Amino acid sequence: MEGMAGKRSSLSWAVNIAAFLLVLLWTIPTLGLFVSSFRDRDQIASSGWWQSFSASEQTGFVRTGTDDDARQEGGLYVIEGSVLEGDQQLVAWGTGARRPAEFQPGETARINDGWDLTVNADGSYRLTSAAPFEMRRGERIFTTTEVPPTITTANYQRVLTAEGLGRAFMNTMTVTIPATVIPILIAAFAAYALAWMQFPGRALLTAAVVGLLVVPLQVSLIPLLRLHNDLGIGKGYLGIWLAHTGFGLPLAVYLLRNYMVGLPREVIESARVDGATEFQIFRRIILPLSFPALASFAIFQFLWVWNDLLVATVFLGNTREQLVMTGVLRELMGSKGGEWEILATSAFISIAVPLIVFFAMQKYLVRGLLAGSVKGG
Amino acid sequence: MELFWLAAGTIVIGVFGCVAWFWGSNWVLDAIYPPRGQNAGDNIRRANQIRPWLFLGPAILFLGMYLVYPVIDSLWRSLHSSDGSRFVGVSNYTWAAGDEKFRESMLNNMLWLLVVPALSTFFGLIAAQLTDRIKWGNIGKSLIFMPMAISFVGAGVIWKFIYEYRGPDETQIGLLNWLVTRLGGDPQIWLTLIPWNNFFLMIVLVWIQTGFAMVILSAALRGIPEETIEAAILDGASPMQVFMKIKVPQIMGTIAVVWTTITIVVLKVFDIVFVMTNGQWGTQVLANLMYDWMFRGSPDYGRGSAIAMVLMLLVTPIMVWNIINARKELR
Numbered sequence: 238m239e240g241m242a243g244k245r246s247s248l249s250w251a252v253n254i255a256a257f258l259l260v261l262l263w264t265i266p267t268l269g270l271f272v273s274s275f276r277d278r279d280q281i282a283s284s285g286w287w288q289s290f291s292a293s294e295q296t297g298f299v300r301t302g303t304d305d306d307a308r309q310e311g312g313l314y315v316i317e318g319s320v321l322e323g324d325q326q327l328v329a330w331g332t333g334a335r336r337p338a339e340f341q342p343g344e345t346a347r348i349n350d351g352w353d354l355t356v357n358a359d360g361s362y363r364l365t366s367a368a369p370f371e372m373r374r375g376e377r378i379f380t381t382t383e384v385p386p387t388i389t390t391a392n393y394q395r396v397l398t399a400e401g402l403g404r405a406f407m408n409t410m411t412v413t414i415p416a417t418v419i420p421i422l423i424a425a426f427a428a429y430a431l432a433w434m435q436f437p438g439r440a441l442l443t444a445a446v447v448g449l450l451v452v453p454l455q456v457s458l459i460p461l462l463r464l465h466n467d468l469g470i471g472k473g474y475l476g477i478w479l480a481h482t483g484f485g486l487p488l489a490v491y492l493l494r495n496y497m498v499g500l501p502r503e504v505i506e507s508a509r510v511d512g513a514t515e516f517q518i519f520r521r522i523i524l525p526l527s528f529p530a531l532a533s534f535a536i537f538q539f540l541w542v543w544n545d546l547l548v549a550t551v552f553l554g555n556t557r558e559q560l561v562m563t564g565v566l567r568e569l570m571g572s573k574g575g576e577w578e579i580l581a582t583s584a585f586i587s588i589a590v591p592l593i594v595f596f597a598m599q600k601y602l603v604r605g606l607l608a609g610s611v612k613g614g
Numbered sequence: 615m616e617l618f619w620l621a622a623g624t625i626v627i628g629v630f631g632c633v634a635w636f637w638g639s640n641w642v643l644d645a646i647y648p649p650r651g652q653n654a655g656d657n658i659r660r661a662n663q664i665r666p667w668l669f670l671g672p673a674i675l676f677l678g679m680y681l682v683y684p685v686i687d688s689l690w691r692s693l694h695s696s697d698g699s700r701f702v703g704v705s706n707y708t709w710a711a712g713d714e715k716f717r718e719s720m721l722n723n724m725l726w727l728l729v730v731p732a733l734s735t736f737f738g739l740i741a742a743q744l745t746d747r748i749k750w751g752n753i754g755k756s757l758i759f760m761p762m763a764i765s766f767v768g769a770g771v772i773w774k775f776i777y778e779y780r781g782p783d784e785t786q787i788g789l790l791n792w793l794v795t796r797l798g799g800d801p802q803i804w805l806t807l808i809p810w811n812n813f814f815l816m817i818v819l820v821w822i823q824t825g826f827a828m829v830i831l832s833a834a835l836r837g838i839p840e841e842t843i844e845a846a847i848l849d850g851a852s853p854m855q856v857f858m859k860i861k862v863p864q865i866m867g868t869i870a871v872v873w874t875t876i877t878i879v880v881l882k883v884f885d886i887v888f889v890m891t892n893g894q895w896g897t898q899v900l901a902n903l904m905y906d907w908m909f910r911g912s913p914d915y916g917r918g919s920a921i922a923m924v925l926m927l928l929v930t931p932i933m934v935w936n937i938i939n940a941r942k943e944l945r
Contacts, residue, residue, distance in 0.1 A: 248853065249747070249748075252744055252747050252748055253748055255744055256741075256744040256745055256748050256751070256754055257754075259737075259740070259741055259744060259754075259758065260754045260757050260758060263757060263758045263760075263761065263821065263824070263825075264757050264760075265789070266761075266772045266773060266775070266776055266821065267760065267761070267764070267772060269772065269775045269776065269789065270771065270772045270775060273775060281787065282787065283785060283787075284785055284787065285785070285786065285787045285788070285789060285792050286775065286787075287789065287792075411620065414625060415624045415625050415628055418625055418628065418629060419625075419628045419629070419632065422628075422629060422632040422633070423632060423672045423673050423676065424673060426636055426669040426670070426672070426673070427669060427670045427672070427673035427674075429669060430665075430666040430669035430670045431670070434662075434665065434666040434669070435662075435666075436663065436666040436667070439666075440941070442670070442674075443940070444937050444940060444941060445677075446677070447936050447937050447940040448933050448934075448936070448937050449677060449681045449682070450933075450936065451878050451929045451932055451933045451936065452681050452685065452926070452929070452933075453878075453881065453882045453901075453922070453925045453926060453929055454882070455882065455884070455901050455904055455905075455922050455925055456684055456685055456688045456922045456923070456925065456926050457680060457681065457684035457685075457688075458684075458908065458922075459684075459687075459688070459691065459908055459915055459918060459919065459922075460683065460684035460687035460688055460691070461680060461684055463687075464679070464683075474620065474624070475624075478624065478628075479676075479680070480680065482676055482680075483676045483677070483679065483680020483681060484680060484681075486673055486676050486677055486680075486681075487677065487681070490673060514640065514644065514649075515640070515665055515669075516636065516637065516640045519669075540762075540763055543765070544763075544764070544765030544766065544767075544768070545765075546765070546766065546767050546884075546885045546888070546889075547884055547885065547905075550909075551909070563765050563767040563768075563885075566767045566768065566770075566771060566889075567767055567888070567889050570767075570770065570771060570774070570889050580771055580774075581771070581775070584767075584768050584771035584772065587765065587767075587768055588763070588764045588765065588768040591763040591764065591765070592760065592763050592764070594763070595759075595760065595762070595763035596756065596760075599756060599759070603829050606826065606829055606830060607829070607830065607833050
């Protein structure tokens with residue numbers, strides 16, 4: 238028995254480690270975005286986000302002052318100044334582009350026949366010459382500096398105010414909330430009819446709903462855009478609300494019907510016997526009891542509409558004022574490929590809301606998935 | 615701010631309108647066929663014949679207008695010229711069969727169909743099995759499940775930080791290239807690396823879908839009767855054997871459901887390709903190709919619709935399978 242126990246504990250270690258690695262692998266990409274959104278542009282461009290908690294090295298050059306800045310000190314002409322800004326620390330310096338880190342801080346280099354250049358660890362430099370300086374541009378000093386890790390929220394301020402993401406956020410909200418609420422109502426009534434009313438064609442309709450679950454919405458784009466134009470709806474919020482309602486309905490009806498069928502028959506029958514109308518039964522008994530299923534679908538639809546790019550691109554205009562957040566992100570990826578800090582921060586803002594909803598309502602999401610796992614996104 | 619009022623107003627009008635329809639139509643029905651008086655029995659019977667259609671009306675209208683009609687209209691358009699003015703028979707389809715980009719898209723879609731459902735289900739099964747056996751399993755599950763809540767576009771940005779390329783002399787800021795250079799390799803421009811770039815795009819979808827597979831499969835694994843597992847252990851089966859020979863065969867039905875569900879997601883994959891490569895460098899897929907024909911340059915609705923119908927055709931077997939299964943359950 239002892240042997241078995243030992244085997245089991247080593248196995249459980251292996252399971253723990255394997256699970257940890259798997260979770261790590263799945264978390265790292267999102268973590269990278271999160272960390273990047275708090276780094277400034279130079280940091281993102283000069284080192285990977287995983288190095289953001291250690292100091293990063295940067296190289297660059299500064300020019301010394303020119304003859305105008307020179308003063309006389311005894312028999313020497315002297316130019317003084319500093320090569321550092323902010324909280325940088327000097328690691329090495331040099332005078333030529335070929336060897337930008339030739340000297341250590343505190344060393345003295347001889348340049349241009351008779352000039353002595355000293356750069357100290359605190360960044361101050363001293364250029365001396367026996368003869369007067371004659372130069373229109375300052376001498377170049379190449380520096381290798383170390384910048385301590387910094388965390389900044391400046392990206393968020395900039396993105397939310399200047400980059401128009403605040404507007405996109407509002408647009409996304411405007412699209413998402415009605416497009417989540419309206420299908421729920423329509424579907425709830427339909428689901429009740431399919432689950433608890435007797436009428437010819439019920440089985441056929443239920444089968445049709447299951448079939449419509451998987452219709453690729455790409456098929457609908459052009460016909461619907463044409464239809465909207467003919468009806469005078471055109472491109473705009475009304476159109477996208479209607480479209481999302483239509484696309485979300487099969488899943489809504491399917492989920493709710495499956496849930497309502499499982500409700501206790503006696504409750505509904507006895508209400509009928511007591512003379513309650515179907516409308517009263519629906520409102521007083523079915524709706525409250527179906528809350529978990531309603532919540533499941535609400536989360537699905539919310540996530541789906543919030544994260545959608547295709548329907549928004551087609552049914553809303555593509556001007557700056559009309560873009561939803563996924564549209565802005567797409568534009569940023571195309572046109573501002575270099576502005577990493579804007580991209581990372583915008584992306585994180587756009588996924589923050591779904592993530593909050595996800596973590597807060599995970600229970601209902603899982604329940605819904607288990608009930609309706611034939612829907613294909 | 616006007617936007618807020620517009621949205622709030624629409625919700626109120628929409629919700630109120632729906633309620634008004636259901637309540638009002640039921641009230642009218644009861645007024646025409648009152649469930650009392652001398653004809654009460656007759657009236658109730660008649661009202662009960664009509665009422666389901668009042669409840670179903672709006673849903674049928676929406677389903678018909680937004681899903682059924684478009685399929686028929688697309689079919690019609692796919693048989694017509696670019697602006698729908700001339701009947702051209704199947705020439706849009708024969709064009710597609712000979713078009714190089716279409717063939718590339720079909721091939722890539724098939725590749726996606728093989729790889730993504732397989733890997734997602736595989737990782738999902740492993741994740742389910744692992745997280746069910748540890749104390750912090752629920753937290754682990756949440757974290758693996760999390761990408762599900764992230765948009766494809768957001769995922770595209772996230773993975774850009776992993777695939778980013780910098781010249782061999784510069785510091786790599788993409789995680790993958792950093793690892794590769796650390797191990798002594800040369801940095802690669804992953805997204806233009808034909809044909810492997812397809813796999814780098816697929817990984818993004820696998821990353822998103824594994825959580826879904828895990829959640830469903832984990833529930834199925836927990837539903838397996840204890841006795842079968844205990845019996846196998848008593849017979850001396852190793853944990854691996856228990857998993858492969860006892861557990862997996864019992865959840866085959868669920869695996870099939872997960873597989874087909876992911877298959878449908880894969881068939882429609884659009885956003886990931888759209889934002890990461892836009893179909894360049896041999897990564898075109900059907901949904902993106904269709905978008906190109908419908909909305910880029912001079913739109914050709916005939917060809918676009920033909921591609922859409924091919925997509926529709928590809929999901930049809932799954933649709934039929936789902937309906938058959940659902941009807942089995944209904945009985």
